[in-house]
Amino acid sequence: MEIITATKKMSDWTRDRQASGKSVALVPTMGYFHDGHLSLMRQAKALADLVVVSLFVNPIQFGPSEDLTRYPRNLDRDMQLAKGCGVDILFVPTLAEIYPELPLTRIAVPSLSDRLCGLSRPGHFDGVCTVVGKLFNIVRPTTAIFGSKDFQQLAVIRRMTSDLNWGVEIVAHPIVRESDGLAMSSRNSYLSVSERATATCLYRAIGRARELVAAGESEVARILAEVKKVLTISEEVCIDYTAVVSAASLESQLQVGCDSLLALAVRVGGTRLIDNAMLMEKSG
Ligand code: AMP
Secondary structure, X not given: OEEEOOHHHHHHHHHHHHHOOXXXXXXXXXXXXXXXXXXXXXXXXXXXXXXEEEEOOOHHHOOOXXXXXXXXXXXXXXXXXXXXXXOOEEEOOOHHHHOOOOOOOOOOOHHHHOOOHHXXXXXXXXXXXXHHHHHHHHHOOOEEEXXXXXXXXXXXXXXXXXXXXXOOEEEEEOOOEOXXXXXXXHHHHHOOHHHHHXXXXXXXXXXXXXXXXXXXXXXXXXXXXXXXXXXXXXXXXXXXXXXXXXXXXXXXXXXXXXXXEXXXXXXXXXXXXXXXXXXXXXXX
16 A cells, blocks of 8 residues: 655656556545444445545535544554555555645535534535545546545535546445444544443434334324434433434425435534435345
8 A cells, every 4th residue: 555645746647547448446534443434345345446635624514613623543553554454555645736826716515504514514525525526636536435424524525526527436434333333433532431331322223213103104204303312311311402303305204205314413421423325224
């Protein structure tokens, strides 16, 4: 595995490989790898001839009171883990490589971005789209893999990619969970022992909602009332939102249908956690 830090070198690498007919899959990340990231890398390996993983903590997607400065980092460990997954290039650009100056240009997908996580994180998805757009232009991948844990991010990026004719195939990867159901996240490292135990409420709330739907409940208001009961079992939990939305449009629903997705965002102590699941599928 080679480490590339310069954008020009990264672009040249892909151009040379694609000239000889190789396909390239990109896995964009902010590092501090866990099994969720590694699972995306393995899927990338299965989908393309060559795999590029980008590792860049993107300042413009963090709000002023968010965790940019304390976001967890461990480059040595990340290098070993990526190498073990057969990654060809770990692209670790410096801040100055990605933003020689603060970009005046932003990519925005307003109606998909302004709801759910966008309400408590204004500007977040514009920051994500702008950096992913830049990564697509630098790496020029055939395919890019994103996790369904960040389902709103996935919807926004899919739309951005098709609206702007990027020609990159966007592939969704299922949520990878700890054995007790907590969705893996670099931010789980912030949780204290008691917060870590409390954090399983997200998965338990999903389980409760799916149980109700399986028993014939279709009224979203009643389902969300039960979900909130599970989430607020501990005083450590502060709900940001609970919503049932169409997985395609992200619009809120009043009745559960086959495209219904339960989306949750809570704070456990100081840590913001998200999770989601389709309500009518057999597993997930
Ligand atoms: P991050 O480093 O948190 O920005 O995540 C990089 C990529 O990994 C994004 O596409 C995330 O959606 C994905 N990802 C993070 N955690 C998980 C998880 N538990 N399961 C599946 N994908 C994940």
